[in-house]
Amino acid sequence: MSESQTADHRIDARWVLPMSEGTPILENHSVIISGERIQAIVPTSEAQQRYPDIKTTQLSDHLVMPGLINAHGHASMTLLRGLGNDLPLMEWLQEHIWPAEGEFVNEEFVADGTLLAIAEMLRSGTTCFSDMYFFPETVADVAHKHGIRVQTAFPILDFPTQWGSGPEEYIEKGLKLHDRTRNSNFVNVCFGPHAPYTVSDEPLKQIATLSEQIDLPVQIHLHETAGEVTDSIQQRGLRPSKRLADLGLMTPLTQCVHMTQVDDYDLGLLKETGAHILHCPEANMKLASGACPINRLLDAGINVALGTDGAASNNDLDMFGEMRSAAFLTKLASGDAGAVPAMEILKMATINGARSMDMEDRIGSLEPGKQADLIAVDLGDILVQPVYDPAPHLVYNTNSRQVTHSWIAGEARLIDGELQKIDLHGLRGRIQQWQQRISAADRNR
């Protein structure tokens, strides 16, 4: 029998799904947390002997797994969710979203919208999210203050916005933010050139050089629609993927968002360069953009992570729903009901997300030494019975409201469905004010 050991917190769970290579689902196991890290995962019977006196959370009907990683989104656009639906993409953008952004986006908008997004994400099992939006300094501050992990991709475009005058200023401000947050346990910064069609060659080359020099990831919307690819071929004589590769921007640090259009050249390029795919199935469906062939990408060994995209286009930030949609869509699009089984979908929402952000050594699976970012899902509700196999149940039969607990860096963020550390009452009032102002302006246009 082991001797009594020290740690801070013991979580006894009906099931633990570590999502680490080669470890299956574990029954009646405990996760032992020390400080901000996972110390061990052991059978609960053993944990009771080794850690008898530490703080204990009993989760007898629950599955404990790594916190979900939302690999792509625009958090503060949550304030614009449902502003115009069922419209062709350009009409929606030109008549609703862009005017609202032009009129309202400022630091306060980003602070309130990001906090609303964080509340929704924590409530639905996300513990780390990627963000691409204006005022990334504010996003970083809000995430840091509320203890949720963020990768903030600071935006870079050819033209001026509320946040800056052009590529030079965007890059300068972004790198300053990177310097300032270098020691944060919660904030990662990366380059966020918006898309090949909004950023010209010079800034893209500069980003490629800087990314390599300082080892910083680059997130970019790529091949979102077929039109983007044909426009590029018409205007420049080459696919956007090829253009990025020529500019030195397809590397293991590159995160390609969407990629609904993948030909053999793209597949070879992605495989050869180690660039990552961030798949956003619901936004791709709702905006009729197309279906990213994730089965072919995964078969080729390319890393595919999952994101919700912004709530303005989707219209939520629910990674459980996104997993389900990803599974459904790939089966339909490939014509194969066996394509991309549930465990692969779960990897996309956890360890593959970590890998895409170059954070695989810290998060994305439950392993000793990694950050204690984990969630509990109640599988005991009569309405989701029977549970023949818990892992696929997470993908095909779990409502995000079944998420009951989450911890980030060892600290509780959600307990029994209640958000910790977020003043929902104050937030509600501010959201109502935004809604009234944005709604009135939208009606008057």
Added chain:
Amino acid sequence: MSESQTADHRIDARWVLPMSEGTPILENHSVIISGERIQAIVPTSEAQQRYPDIKTTQLSDHLVMPGLINAHGHASMTLLRGLGNDLPLMEWLQEHIWPAEGEFVNEEFVADGTLLAIAEMLRSGTTCFSDMYFFPETVADVAHKHGIRVQTAFPILDFPTQWGSGPEEYIEKGLKLHDRTRNSNFVNVCFGPHAPYTVSDEPLKQIATLSEQIDLPVQIHLHETAGEVTDSIQQRGLRPSKRLADLGLMTPLTQCVHMTQVDDYDLGLLKETGAHILHCPEANMKLASGACPINRLLDAGINVALGTDGAASNNDLDMFGEMRSAAFLTKLASGDAGAVPAMEILKMATINGARSMDMEDRIGSLEPGKQADLIAVDLGDILVQPVYDPAPHLVYNTNSRQVTHSWIAGEARLIDGELQKIDLHGLRGRIQQWQQRISAADRNR
């Protein structure tokens, strides 16, 4: 000022979405219920004057709408949900589902499975469901006892099953059930020939004749996959749709489930005959069957209703999720982000479902004289804010757990999220036993 009037119950809601032709969403209105019917829908300020002293339910953050109608499913297969996932259709059926059905399906299985399904459906906003499964007498009894509306499509196949020896006995038993339930307010019976490939011409002709004589609907799986159509053309020289039409089985009483394959002939046939389509997008995606072109069908004036299909293939009975998937899928499949806007999707889940079952005069919308089948959805949760437009919010941003109340024929079935009239504790024990037995048998195969 109107004088005080009598009624049984007044529901004051922030929004009422009647889903009746030409009536938009109403703000601060009340639904007045008398007995099992809707008496009136009036502004709450007026209701307070006219009905001051009757029982009142205040729903200040809620939207009240017709109860959802799940137009196709196999309720008791809920006991088999998650038994085998990510498998090709025939492997899944032959190695998991059919052996489990062969070993376990009996009246007790159907009673427990149907009650579990009813609990899930009531909790997620469904007040009327269609069912196609063995022992329909049991389904009818369980639905009647728990006060949920059902259309039970009694199964007809060429071969013997646990429920009967062949077409003759199936039809005899089904019509007996129809006689017995003729006066029930909750139970409708219809013919349920399984599919063109499992029922031969003679019984199909007999069903066509009987359906016309006694004015009883017919529900049949049709064109679920491309393979079904090509097989029929190869074996019989004609499409299944044409074969049914030739046998007199395409009429305004016909409910065609799935129809992922629709060519110009089919479109013309459906339009000309007035047959209905029951669309099950999630099952069609998960089983990689195809995408029913609901945009083209609706444009042609064909009635399209929505169903979840059985939880064994889907894996839940959540009509809010199904609405969202229907919207996403049609936009992607048609390449048009504007295809089938949210209000059309909401019709599919309400009035179109009623129309498909020939119950349009009784349910499917909130109108004076119709049955009081209605639900309330809490749109006040901070996590779903802002709400710019409540109707699309129901499709794109509503989690079924936001359903707080439901009434069927004027009686409460769900209050503040709590199911009435269902002994969940007793049910839980029985479900656990089924799971253990079915799971053990599945592992030993």
